[in-house]
Amino acid sequence: MSKPNQTPANPHQGKGAPNPGPPSVPVPSPPAVGQIKIRRHGQWVLVAPKGKKQKGMFTYVEFTDEDGLDTWWVVPPQ
Amino acid sequence: MVFVSASALFQYGTDRAQYNTLKTYCQNNTSASDYGNCYNVVYGYPIFVQSDTTTYPTLPCQQNNTCTRFTNTINIRNFGTIYSYSGKQAVLRYFFSRSHASGTFVGNIQYLFLIPIPTTGSPGYSNILPAPNYEYSTWPVYDPVSNFKAYLNPYNIPLGYVNIIRWSGTYFSPYMYLLVGEYYYNNIWYAFDTYVVWEYESSPLAIIPLSYDNDYAPYRELRNTFGYAANGVDQPGWNADDMIRLLKDIFPDRAWAVYDDKQYVLYLYNLTIDYVPDWLIDKLAPVGIKMLQPPSNLSTAQAWLNELNARNRQAGGP
Numbered sequence: 001m002s003k004p005n006q007t008p009a010n011p012h013q014g015k016g017a018p019n020p021g022p023p024s025v026p027v028p029s030p031p032a033v034g035q036i037k038i039r040r041h042g043q044w045v046l047v048a049p050k051g052k053k054q055k056g057m058f059t060y061v062e063f064t065d066e067d068g069l070d071t072w073w074v075v076p077p078q
Numbered sequence: 079m080v081f082v083s084a085s086a087l088f089q090y091g092t093d094r095a096q097y098n099t100l101k102t103y104c105q106n107n108t109s110a111s112d113y114g115n116c117y118n119v120v121y122g123y124p125i126f127v128q129s130d131t132t133t134y135p136t137l138p139c140q141q142n143n144t145c146t147r148f149t150n151t152i153n154i155r156n157f158g159t160i161y162s163y164s165g166k167q168a169v170l171r172y173f174f175s176r177s178h179a180s181g182t183f184v185g186n187i188q189y190l191f192l193i194p195i196p197t198t199g200s201p202g203y204s205n206i207l208p209a210p211n212y213e214y215s216t217w218p219v220y221d222p223v224s225n226f227k228a229y230l231n232p233y234n235i236p237l238g239y240v241n242i243i244r245w246s247g248t249y250f251s252p253y254m255y256l257l258v259g260e261y262y263y264n265n266i267w268y269a270f271d272t273y274v275v276w277e278y279e280s281s282p283l284a285i286i287p288l289s290y291d292n293d294y295a296p297y298r299e300l301r302n303t304f305g306y307a308a309n310g311v312d313q314p315g316w317n318a319d320d321m322i323r324l325l326k327d328i329f330p331d332r333a334w335a336v337y338d339d340k341q342y343v344l345y346l347y348n349l350t351i352d353y354v355p356d357w358l359i360d361k362l363a364p365v366g367i368k369m370l371q372p373p374s375n376l377s378t379a380q381a382w383l384n385e386l387n388a389r390n391r392q393a394g395g396p
Contacts, residue, residue, distance in 0.1 A: 040366075053351060056359035060351070060367060072351050072367040 036061050038073045047073070080280040081169070084312035086160055087392040088194070088256060091116070091124030091145075091269030092178065094392075102178045103237040104139060104267035113137075116144040116267070117236075124178075124269035127151060127260065145267070155258040159290040160196050160274055162253040163305035166314050170196060170249040172275040175242070179268035182239035192268040193241040194258045198251050238267070252305075273392060278305075281314035284321050285358070286334035287385040288313075300328060309389045311358065318345070322370070333373065333382035337362050347371050353379040355387060357394030 035046045038061065049061035053072065060072035087094060091102045104116040104124055114137035116124050123146040128134050131149050139145035148155075161168060179192035256272060284303075287310030288294040294306050303324045304315030315321045318338035322345060325334050333348035344364040346354070351367055373379040387395030 055351065055354065056356035058359060058363070062351075065368065067368075070369040070372070074365050 036075060039076055040073065081277040082280050082312075083171070083275060083277050084161070084307060084309065085273065085275045085392050086307065086309045086389070088157065088270070088272045088274075088308075089121045089391070090157075090271070091119045091122055092176070092271045093120040094174075094176075094271040094273055101235045102269040103235045104145065104180070104269075105237065106180050106265050106267050108265070115139055116269075119144045119269070124267055125155075125258075126267045127264060129264050151262045151264050152260055153262055154200060155260050157194060157256040157258065158308060159306060160254040160256055161276060161278075161305060161307040161312070162290070162301075163278060163314060164252070164301050164303075165316075166252060166279050166281060166305055167250065168252050168254070168276050168278040168305075170247075170251065170254055170274070170276050172246040173272060174244050175270065175272040177241045177268050177270035178235055178238055179241060179270075180238050180266045181263070181268075182241055190241075190243075190259050191261065192258060192266065193243060194256050194270050194272050195243060195245075196254045196272070196274050197257055198254060200257070200259070256308075278312065278314055280339055281316065282318040282321055282339050283311065283337040283362075284313040284315055284325060284334065285311050285337060285386070286313070286325065286329065286332065287382070287389055297328060299324060309393075310386055311361070311390065311393075322347075331378070333378045337364065342366065343368055345370050348373045348375075349379045349382060353383045355383060355395065357390065358386070361393065 034048055036049050037044050037046055039045075047061065047063040049063050051062040052075070053060050053062065059075045061075050062070065062072050065071040101118040102116070102120065102124060103118065104126055105112045105114065106126075107113060114126070114128070114134065116126070116139040123144065124139075126137060126139060126145045126147045127150075128137060128147060129149050129151050137145065137147055140147050173196050175193055175195055177193040181191045183191060183193075254274070254276065256274075258268070258270075260266065282304075288306060290306055290308075294300060304313045304321055307313050318336050318340075321336050325336065325347065331348075333353070335347065335349060335354070336345045337343075338345065342363070342365040344354070344362060344367045346367065347370045350369060350373060353373075354367070389395070
């Protein structure tokens with residue numbers, strides 16, 4: 001029996017090609033202090049917002065994008 | 079292909095939001111002591127046509143800013159282009175038009191006098207109006223669709239007539255004008271509010287209030303890059319990048335925005351997010367907003383907001 005933090009023994013060891021197991025799923029690290037997670041181009045991205053603004057039905061965070069433009073992006077529920 | 083709805087509201091002396099308090103009228107009896115006065119003007123200016131500038135060089139309503147006077151008689155008065163799209167399909171779906179005027183329908187409802195309608199040709203015998211059924215009432219008159227019970231909201235103006243047309247249907251045309259049949263009558267007046275709803279193919283939008291005659295019509299390139307709408311918002315084009323490039327070139331000193339309906343990003347030029355009205359955000363629901371250029375002069379951004387609000391009172395503008 002594996003102890004905590006111990007890699008479990010491969011049950012297929014010595015029986016041909018090892019089973020690679022299920023593909024690893026990256027676990028998003030929790031946002032650092034002051035960072036907010038937004039959804040952009042189908043991916044979660046962490047940004048350091050310069051401000052937050054409510055406009056109409058939506059809440060936007062402000063940050064400087066990779067293209068150098070001041071950008072506001074919709075904030076999903078955190 | 080997705081169609082989206084657009085609307086525009088035109089108010090000349092009356093306010094669509096007020097139903098039973100509308101009492102706008104003008105005095106066109108030349109024998110009356112108050113000839114040339116307009117009363118109870120709520121929003122904008124009623125129209126007064128008087129071509130005799132010798133006897134009447136200035137009307138009282140001109141002096142106290144309660145009318146727009148025309149000194150020419152004309153067959154069809156054009157109150158402007160409602161929309162004009164280049165290569166994009168648009169469909170007129172609905173309009174409500176109500177006028178207070180010195181004249182009323184003539185013969186039957188197919189012959190319209192002093193009430194504006196959105197159309198592509200003569201409003202007198204419009205091909206978009208349905209069967210020639212009509213009702214001609216004496217006071218009070220009422221809109222039987224808006225007011226289920228006639229006695230709740232009767233119109234009652236001291237002078238003139240109230241004309242109402244409410245139309246819904248499907249009329250395919252990439253352009254539409256707001257026209258009034260005056261038929262060369264002189265010494266007439268009318269105030270009106272007209273609400274128009276149409277649909278068009280979902281596309282990137284150029285959000286800049288333009289004057290069709292002064293700064294839109296001269297540029298063929300502009301017309302080909304995106305369409306014109308009286309509300310300054312529903313101006314669809316083909317490609318957001320092209321629209322941004324052209325707007326930077328033609329209007330470098332004005333404020334404008336471009337909405338990319340593929341990426342759901344609203345681009346701002348000479349604007350900040352603070353100048354984007356909430357009703358526009360709710361209409362477009364952009365995921366992202368990017369500032370291409372901060373405003374060098376805040377009055378430029380404020381002018382954009384003011385004009386946009388004035389043209390979109392139906393959407394939430396003050």
